[in-house]
Amino acid sequence: MSSTDLFRVARGVLEAPGSSLPSKAAAVDTLLLGITEGVLLTDGTAWLIWSFWTTAPSNRSWPYAAKLGEIADVRVHDDALRIVERGDAGSDLRELAIDVLVGKAHARHVADGLILGLVERARSGREAEEAVRLIEAVHAARGLDAGLLRGVRDRWARSPVAGIREASISVAGQLVEDNLTFVETMLSDPDSDVRVAMGYRLDVDFPGHENTAHLIEARLQIEAHPRARCALLRALASVIEAAETKPRRPR
Numbered sequence: 001m002s003s004t005d006l007f008r009v010a011r012g013v014l015e016a017p018g019s020s021l022p023s024k025a026a027a028v029d030t031l032l033l034g035i036t037e038g039v040l041l042t043d044g045t046a047w048l049i050w051s052f053w054t055t056a057p058s059n060r061s062w063p064y065a066a067k068l069g070e071i072a073d074v075r076v077h078d079d080a081l082r083i084v085e086r087g088d089a090g091s092d093l094r095e096l097a098i099d100v101l102v103g104k105a106h107a108r109h110v111a112d113g114l115i116l117g118l119v120e121r122a123r124s125g126r127e128a129e130e131a132v133r134l135i136e137a138v139h140a141a142r143g144l145d146a147g148l149l150r151g152v153r154d155r156w157a158r159s160p161v162a163g164i165r166e167a168s169i170s171v172a173g174q175l176v177e178d179n180l181t182f183v184e185t186m187l188s189d190p191d192s193d194v195r196v197a198m199g200y201r202l203d204v205d206f207p208g209h210e211n212t213a214h215l216i217e218a219r220l221q222i223e224a225h226p227r228a229r230c231a232l233l234r235a236l237a238s239v240i241e242a243a244e245t246k247p248r249r250p251r
Contacts, residue, residue, distance in 0.1 A: 069103015
């Protein structure tokens, strides 16, 4: 049987009302394999897969959901938006919708309003991280206004929930500017996980991190948490290396 015939049979299984749940799951896996291998599937296949995922009894996050995000399908896009906008969808179903919306076929079409709605509704670190995934994908696809990113950063940095404050660090990392006041605030956060996250982010790619040596050194004088100290030392080494390799201005 050729690949084309195999995918046709798999689609037929999905479309047949009498197909069992395991048979439909196997058909979906077959079609996703086709996407992975670059096979151009027929129109409507993405919707069939999405419909199965969102109506299956388990409503869990299915593997390879990101692959579906690579296929442009208006019905899939609109339904994923509906799930995210509802706010009362189960966490697994909402995560599935975001898995698709962050895909290259969908991210650039996500409106700012949807992102701001997620930001306002975030009540836990997990919900904030879901919004961060969308923010990062949309920003990479079409760019988000710096004012919007600053607003999210500052709103979450004031949250009483440590996980949300930690998520603000990822948002700040999308800004191409120094965040020295923000960095100082996060390095002084009462929750050690937030301080650790800030230290590790400074070690990687945080904008303007080469100007934070004095903040890191000051925090090291009083930081007692082992993991936070480790993150800060790594960050300081990274900052020093960045300063040494930065091109010098001609005199």
